[in-house]
Amino acid sequence: METIRGNMVIAQSGGPTMVINQSLVGILQEAKKHHHIDKIFGSLHGIKGILEENFVDLRLESDENLEKIAKTPSSALGSVRMKPTKDDCGKIFEILKKHDVRYFYYIGGNDSAETVYIINEEAQSVGYDLRSFHIPKTIDNDLRENDHTPGFGSAAKFVASALMGDNLDNRALGGVKIDVIMGRHAGFLTGAAALARVFPGDGPHLIYLPEVPFSTEQFVKDVQEVVDAHGRCVVAVSEGIADENGKPIVAKLLNETDSHGNVQLSGTGALGDILVAELKEKTDIARVRADTFGYLQRSFVGCVSENDVIEARQVGVEAVKASLIAESGSIAIRRVDSDEYKIEYELVPLKNVAKDTKHMAAEFIAENGHDVTPKFIEYLKPIVGDLPEVGKLVGI
Numbered sequence: 001m002e003t004i005r006g007n008m009v010i011a012q013s014g015g016p017t018m019v020i021n022q023s024l025v026g027i028l029q030e031a032k033k034h035h036h037i038d039k040i041f042g043s044l045h046g047i048k049g050i051l052e053e054n055f056v057d058l059r060l061e062s063d064e065n066l067e068k069i070a071k072t073p074s075s076a077l078g079s080v081r082m083k084p085t086k087d088d089c090g091k092i093f094e095i096l097k098k099h100d101v102r103y104f105y106y107i108g109g110n111d112s113a114e115t116v117y118i119i120n121e122e123a124q125s126v127g128y129d130l131r132s133f134h135i136p137k138t139i140d141n142d143l144r145e146n147d148h149t150p151g152f153g154s155a156a157k158f159v160a161s162a163l164m165g166d167n168l169d170n171r172a173l174g175g176v177k178i179d180v181i182m183g184r185h186a187g188f189l190t191g192a193a194a195l196a197r198v199f200p201g202d203g204p205h206l207i208y209l210p211e212v213p214f215s216t217e218q219f220v221k222d223v224q225e226v227v228d229a230h231g232r233c234v235v236a237v238s239e240g241i242a243d244e245n246g247k248p249i250v251a252k253l254l255n256e257t258d259s260h261g262n263v264q265l266s267g268t269g270a271l272g273d274i275l276v277a278e279l280k281e282k283t284d285i286a287r288v289r290a291d292t293f294g295y296l297q298r299s300f301v302g303c304v305s306e307n308d309v310i311e312a313r314q315v316g317v318e319a320v321k322a323s324l325i326a327e328s329g330s331i332a333i334r335r336v337d338s339d340e341y342k343i344e345y346e347l348v349p350l351k352n353v354a355k356d357t358k359h360m361a362a363e364f365i366a367e368n369g370h371d372v373t374p375k376f377i378e379y380l381k382p383i384v385g386d387l388p389e390v391g392k393l394v395g396i
Contacts, residue, residue: 001324001325001326001328003034003036003241003324004036004102004129004384005037005038005133006036006037006038006040006100006101006102006103007034007037007038007040007095007100007101007103008031008037008038008039008040008041008043008101008102008103008104008105009041009042009043009050009055009099009101009103009104009105010024010027010028010041010042010043010058010077010105010107011042011043011046011047011049011050011076011104011106011107012042012046012075012076012077012078012083012107012137013046013047013079013081013083013106013107013109013111013112013138014078014079014080014105014108014111014112014137014138015079015109015111015114015138015295015298016073016074016075016079016298016299017074017137017138017139017150017151017154017155017298017299017312018073018151018154018155018298018299018300018301018304018308019073019150019151019154019304019305019313020073020074020075020107020137020150020151020312020313021069021070021072021073021074021075021076021308022053022070022309022313023107023112023135023137023150023312023314023315023316024042024069024070024076024077024107024316025066025067025069025070025313025314025349026313026314026315026317026319027107027135027317027319027320028040028061028066028104028316029066029316029317029321030316030317030320030321031320032059034320035036035382037103038100039057039059039099039100040057040058040059041055041056041057041058041099041101041141041266042055042056042057042058042077043055043079044056044077045080045350046078046079046080046082046106046108046112046115047080047082047084047088047092047115047119048070048079048080048082048125049078049080049108050092050095050096050368051078051091051092051095053095053099053141055099056077059334061074062355064392068127068158070313072303073108073298073299073300074298077133082115083111083114083118084115084119084270084318085113085374086206087120089122089123089377090122090174092119092130092163092355093122093123093126093128093130096130096390097128101130102129102130102131103130103131103308103323104116104119104130104131104132104133105133105135105316105319105320106132106133106134106135107134107137107316108134108135108137108364109134109136109137109138109142109143110142110143110144110353110354110355110356111140111355112137112254113125113134113135113136113143113330113350113353113355114354114355115356116132116133116134116328116330116350117134117350117351117354117355118168119132119292120132120138120328121325126188127219128261131189132327132328132350133319133322133323133328133329133330133331134319134329134331134353134354135315135316135319135330135331136149136150136315136330136331136332136333136353137149137150137151137312138144138151138152138261139151139152139154139155139156139182139189139297139298140152140182140183140184140185140186140188140189140357141186141188141189142184142185142186142188142358143332143353143357143358143386144352144353144356144357144358145330145332145346145348145352145353146258146332146333146334147267147333147334147335148188148333148335148383149284149310149333150308150311150315150333151298151308151312152177152188152189152302152308152383153305153307153308153311153383153384153385154303154304154305154308154309154336155182155189155194155297155298156188156189156195156305156307156380156383156384157192157303157308157384157385158296158297158300158303159181159189159193159230159236159293159297159303159390160192160193160195160196160338160384160387161188161194161303161387162179162196162197162238162293162386163195163203163204163234164198164387164390165180165197166179166196166203166234166291167196167202167203167204167234168366168390170203170232170233170234171202171232173287174231174232174287175232175233175285175286175287175288175289175292175331176223176227176233176234176235176279176285176287177203177233177289177291178235178237178272178275178276178287178288178289178290178291179193179204179234179235179236179237179273179291179292179293180237180238180239180269180271180290180291180292180293180294181193181236181237181238181293181297181299182211182237182238182239182294182298183209183210183239183240183291183342184210184240185210185211185212185236185240185357186210186211186239186275186357186358186359186360187207187209187210187211187212187238187359187365188360188361189297190207190208190209190237190238191207191209191308191360191364191372191376191380192380192384193207193236194207194236194371194376194377194380195380195381195384195387197266197375198306198390198392200231203232203233203234203235204234204235204236205226205230205233205234205235206222206223206226206233206234206235206236206237206371207235207236207369207370207371207372208235208236208237208238208241208370209238209241209360209365209372210238210240210241210242210359211360212369213241213242213243213244213366214241214242214243214249215277216249216274216275218313219275219278220279220282220283221284222370223235223279223285224283224285227283227285227343231307232243235275235344237271237275239271239292249271249274250268250270250271250274254268258293261328263346263367268281268292269290269291269292270290271292271341272292273290275290275301276288276289276290279353280367304328305383305384305385306340306385307382307383307385308383308385311343313346315331315333315345318331318347319338320344322347326347328349328350329347329348329349329350330345330347330348330349330350330352330353331345331346331347331348332345332346332348332353333345339363341382360376363375363376365391
């Protein structure tokens, strides 16, 4: 395919992660190697920044500062949750033409992929030559076509580490501790709590995923059984758990949605309060507490997976390389069938990643419906990497 000379726009969208800026720097470093790419603009707050012509010149950044940015969590360019309308696309093309932009890179999750898909389709319909690429990012690990996604490994490491600490706290004081973890439709991040188990009897003793219909009645029974057996109970539960009709438990109290139609699940302790109230009302357990990890999972400084860092940087590099041979697409991470952990990168159609999400495979979910399988742990370990080492008195 013929390369076209022009300028580039990079933007970030959706929830920040611990490694999203690795992708930003990967794009920048690779773009600087190609002489057909002139100016490199960073759009502040995603496509909102394009509509407002709120750009920064990323070529002004020194390599030294970029390496610091790469190691810094959260979106350096700012983020947004915005689904473009047809009118928005028209304005976007006018602004891109004005600035001679021919390359557009959007770092984000499935909603961001949908945004790139919409812009790409509109660009084709009006005959505007624009190379549009989506770079994967989401701690939920729910992008189709991907074995796993940048951002997930580090967030999963945070969750596993936090549950290790919570399990130790609960072992010392007893009672029930409930930890509410991010995950709208997919339970990958909540399932990562299972890595916290080091010694026999360690929590989390119960893990509830959005893939399995949730019953508050059964939940109370499950907790009571664990308390009867161990004298305590640690619970990891996804914020997206839903009843048998698919309605999120927390949505019974909250009904706020974003521009993509997603019910707002984070930023509130409502689900934890609901579950605590159920246990206090229907059991005699004296000590019941809940924490909602919320946004802490996304940008926790100093808790990163080494493979996550490497892969987040490389998907940015691969996106620029892809623009030399294709008009659009999304970079997917594939796992190679090997005795050792190996991955490869593949360019896939935007429509394959846009909007819809994937769920945890049935082979990853325990038959009892409130745990994960050894197969999931095997899948997860190389993505997360090493965890802190903890000990236990031999006489206990």
